[in-house]
Amino acid sequence: MHIKDTDTLLFIGDSITDAGRDRTDPASLGNGYVQRIAGTLGERAGGGQAPAVINRGISGQRVYDLEPRWATDVIDHRPDVVTVKIGINDTWRRYDQELLSPVDEFESCLGGLLTRVVRETSARLVVITPFLLPVTPDQEKWSEDLTPRTEAVLRTARAHDALLVRADLVLPRAAEGKAATELARDGVHPTALGHRLIADAWFAEVDSAS
Known part of the structure; x- marks a missing residue:
């Protein structure tokens, strides 16, 4: 996917996207993978115009919470x-x-949300899968719910010709050589390293797409 310097890239989701952004400042990107993507795009621009990056992640949100703000955000x-x-x-x-x-x-x-993007804009879609790196015994059983949910994300993304960033594969693979808490201290929220891996995976998919 060729990203032009005049493009606007919008990221939306839950706390992993939010990453502590200042919601009173529309330009705030937080301290996570979105900020890292914006920084890399700025470096690639070499001091020239870089693509605009917008972060509309909100901590704690489920998919249903995205629906009422989809038009404005x-x-x-x-x-x-x-x-x-x-x-x-x-x-x-x-x-x-x-x-x-x-x-x-x-x-x-x-x-429905992805369909609206396709119908109402000319935007290209990227979907990042949910992931979990269990760090407590209780989290071990979450897979019974998360595995079929991740499969649903994959089906929906493919049905809308979205690029797929497989965080559900990238982070567990990285955790094979280190403690899960080095990537996500509570199993869900990425550390700086975890966010960097998500940003790297995003670029790997976007840069390789035609």
């Missing part, structure tokens, strides 16, 4: 590339709040 920006990272809270809330997010409903909602 995505469509109205007329982005050229939209990256979506969502799903782990849909699983997490089942275990800490008994708040269910049935996979079929999750898939339908995500599909």
Whole structure:
């Protein structure tokens, strides 16, 4: 995928995208993978114009929380590339709040959001899969919910011709040679290294796409 210096790249999702951004400042990118992507794009620009990067991640959100803000936070920006990272809270809330997010409903909602991007903009789509690096015994059982949810994300992304960033593969592979907490201290929220791996995986997919 060729990213032009005049492009607008929009990222939306949960806390992994949010990464502590200042929501009172529309230009704030947080301290995670979005900031790293923007920094690399700036370096590639060599002091010239770099693509605009917008972060609209909000901590704690599930896929249903994206729907009411999709027009203002995505469509109205007329982005050229939209990256979506969502799903782990849909699983997490089942275990800490008994708040269910049935996979079929999750898939339908995500599909509707991606369809709107295709129909209402000319943006190219990138989808980052949810991931988990279990660090507690309780998290070991989350796979019963997260595995089929990740499969739903894959199906939906492919149905909309989105590029896929397989965080669910990249981070577990990286954890094979080190403690999971080095990549995500609580199993969910990436460390600086975890965010760098996600950013690197994003570029690997985007740069290699025609």
